[in-house]
Amino acid sequence: MDLEQTRNSECRLGNSKRRQQRQCIVECLYMWEMQQDVAIEQLFEDYCMEKQDDGLKEACEADFVIDSLRGTINHHDVIDATIKKYAKNWAFDRIAKINLSILRLAIYELKFCPSTPVPIVINEAIELSKIYSSDDSKRFINGILDHVAKQTA
Numbered sequence: 652m653d654l655e656q657t658r659n660s661e662c663r664l665g666n667s668k669r670r671q672q673r674q675c676i677v678e679c680l681y682m683w684e685m686q687q688d689v690a691i692e693q694l695f696e697d698y699c700m701e702k703q704d705d706g707l708k709e710a711c712e713a714d715f716v717i718d719s720l721r722g723t724i725n726h727h728d729v730i731d732a733t734i735k736k737y738a739k740n741w742a743f744d745r746i747a748k749i750n751l752s753i754l755r756l757a758i759y760e761l762k763f764c765p766s767t768p769v770p771i772v773i774n775e776a777i778e779l780s781k782i783y784s785s786d787d788s789k790r791f792i793n794g795i796l797d798h799v800a801k802q803t804a
Contacts, residue, residue, distance in 0.1 A: 671710040673756060673775055675702070676719050677783065680752035683724065691724050692717075723759040730758045737798040741791075749783045753792055761799050769800045 675698070682694045699711035710716065723730065734754050735743050746754075757776035760767050773796045780789040 668710065668713075669715070670775060670778065671707060672713050672716050672719075673779060674782070675707060675710050675716050676723070676756050677749070677752045677779055679716075679720055680723060680755055681749055683720075684748045684752060691720050695720060719756065719759065719764075722763055723755050726759060726763060727755060729762070730755050733758050733762070733799055733802075734795060737795045738791075747784065747788065750780070750788050750792060753779045753783065754795060757792070757796050758799055761796070761803050769804070773797070773800065 679691065679695050679698050682698060683689075683691055686694065695711075695717060699708070702708070702711060731743070734746070734751070738746060753776050756779075757772050760772045761769065773793065776792055776796055777789055780792050784792075
C-alpha cells in the first residue's frame, strides 16, 4: 500500500470516529439548548453515562468532544450572530433546535478550528443533518455554512 492509499484509509477510519464524536457533540448541544441552566460538563457526563451501552464510550472519551462543546458554548454569542446574519428570511427562534446544534458546531469549527479543512466541516454538517433532520434542513445548513466559509476564507 502506498502513502496516498494509507492516508486515505486513515482519513476514512478517522472520519468515522470523528463523525461519532460530532454526533455526541450535536446531541449534547441539543441537550444544552433545552437546559441552558445546567453546566455543559454535567450534561456531557450524564450523556456519556447514558450512551455507554450504545458503543459511544470511546467517542465520549475523546478530547475533541469536550473541547468542542466548551468552545461552541463559550463562543455561542458570536456563532449565533453569524447564524442570524446568514439565515435570511428566517426568524432565529424558528430554526429547529437540532439544526442550530449542527450549525453551531460547524461554525465553531470553521471560525475557531482552522486545522479542520472547510470541505470536511461542511460535509460533516450535511451528513449530520441527514441523520437528524430533513432535506430542506440540509440545504439550509449548507447555504449558511457556504456563506460562513467564504467569510472566514
